[in-house]
Amino acid sequence: MQVITDSTVRAVLKERPAISHKGDFGRILIIGGSQQYGGAAIMSAAAAVYAGAGLVSVASDLSILTALHTRLPEAMFIDYHQPFMQWRATIHSADVLVVGPGLGLSSFAAQLLNNLLQTVHPKQTVIIDGSALTLIGREHIPLPNANIILTPHQMEWTRLSNLPIDQQTVAANQAALTAYPNAILVLKKHHTAVYQHQQVQKLTIGGPSMATGGSGDTLTGIIAAFCGQFGTNYQTICAAVYTHSAIADELAKTQYVTLPSQIIQALPHYMAKIAHQS
Numbered sequence: 128m129q130v131i132t133d134s135t136v137r138a139v140l141k142e143r144p145a146i147s148h149k150g151d152f153g154r155i156l157i158i159g160g161s162q163q164y165g166g167a168a169i170m171s172a173a174a175a176v177y178a179g180a181g182l183v184s185v186a187s188d189l190s191i192l193t194a195l196h197t198r199l200p201e202a203m204f205i206d207y208h209q210p211f212m213q214w215r216a217t218i219h220s221a222d223v224l225v226v227g228p229g230l231g232l233s234s235f236a237a238q239l240l241n242n243l244l245q246t247v248h249p250k251q252t253v254i255i256d257g258s259a260l261t262l263i264g265r266e267h268i269p270l271p272n273a274n275i276i277l278t279p280h281q282m283e284w285t286r287l288s289n290l291p292i293d294q295q296t297v298a299a300n301q302a303a304l305t306a307y308p309n310a311i312l313v314l315k316k317h318h319t320a321v322y323q324h325q326q327v328q329k330l331t332i333g334g335p336s337m338a339t340g341g342s343g344d345t346l347t348g349i350i351a352a353f354c355g356q357f358g359t360n361y362q363t364i365c366a367a368v369y370t371h372s373a374i375a376d377e378l379a380k381t382q383y384v385t386l387p388s389q390i391i392q393a394l395p396h397y398m399a400k401i402a403h404q405s
């Protein structure tokens with residue numbers, strides 16, 4: 128299986144053109160968080176901002192607003208409990224949507240996910256993670272015609288594919304992915320692999336310092352920002368996945384655990400280093 132290396136990141140990550148503005152670097156909308164899991168939406172949004180997204184909004188429960196703005200004043204906020212029709216236009220204007228981190232499994236969350244997936248249009252990128260994956264598996268919610276990126280950990284992939292973890296071989300995963308033909312699959316684990324049709328590439332970096340709550344939520348924001356800036360395609364997603372683990376490995380030289388917030392903080396420096404060398 129082909130290995131994802133830093134050459135993928137070098138090929139994707141470009142110096143910013145001088146003549147540019149925030150609208151050129153992606154409008155990201157993160158739909159997630161809840162009273163129980165507010166941090167997930169905040170980490171996703173922070174990762175998107177620090178990975179260079181031009182404009183980042185969070186649609187969430189009002190209870191996270193103060194924490195979000197204290198941690199991340201760059202982000203905008205929408206109360207996702209307001210009638211769906213009132214913020215439908217915001218959904219339409221996003222280039223990249225992230226749905227699921229910390230959303231929870233309530234009937235409200237299921238209805239919101241249904242409404243959202245019925246609203247997205249084919250040019251949009253939709254990153255589906257966390258609770259949204261569990262809801263899709265549980266309620267058999269069909270995926271829309273859009274650029275879909277699924278980011279399950281192994282148990283979330285079981286819920287979508289019905290494959291027990293010990294049967295998640297490359298061939299079995301490829302066969303299961305045919306049920307989601309327009310999706311790119313980022314199957315997260317030690318040595319995460321990225322699947323699209325018959326193509327599969329894997330990481331050989333990253334390690335157990337990343338095994339802490341919020342690591343995957345953070346990855347969704349990095350993927351969103353990369354897609355928003357460099358276009359949604361297989362290489363861009365591999366570059367985002369590599370960047371997440373490369374930063375963690377660098378931090379792990381001196382840290383037993385690499386916190387999502389620290390990975391987020393290091394993103395602009397890592398990206399500058401790669402962009403200046405390319």
Ligand SMILES: NC(=O)C1=CN([C@@H]2O[C@H](COP(=O)(O)OP(=O)(O)OC[C@H]3O[C@@H](n4cnc5c(N)ncnc54)[C@H](OP(=O)(O)O)[C@@H]3O)[C@@H](O)[C@H]2O)[C@@H](O)CC1
Nearest residue numbers: 164165166167227228229230231257258280281282340341
């Ligand atoms: N700070 C916050 O706001 C945070 C909010 N979060 C949000 O919480 C929501 C629920 O997400 P979740 O991943 O925590 O729970 P769930 O979907 O039940 O999966 C866990 C089950 O799967 C199993 N498992 C097997 N293999 C695995 C693997 N490779 N990687 C991981 N798990 C694996 C695992 O096995 P066990 O640990 O029991 O051995 C367990 O039985 C979601 O919306 C998420 O975004 C979190 O991000 C945390 C920080």
Ligand SMILES: Nc1ncnc2c1ncn2[C@@H]1O[C@H](COP(=O)(O)OP(=O)(O)O)[C@@H](O)[C@H]1O
Nearest residue numbers: 280315316317333334335338340341342343344
């Ligand atoms: N032992 C490990 N080796 C390499 N990467 C790991 C390891 N444990 C966790 N990770 C990475 O951390 C992230 C965990 O994602 P996820 O389980 O969705 O976390 P959360 O939902 O808590 O944010 C994934 O990117 C995964 O590849």
Ligand SMILES: [Mg+2]
Nearest residue numbers: 257280343344
């Ligand atoms: Mg997760």
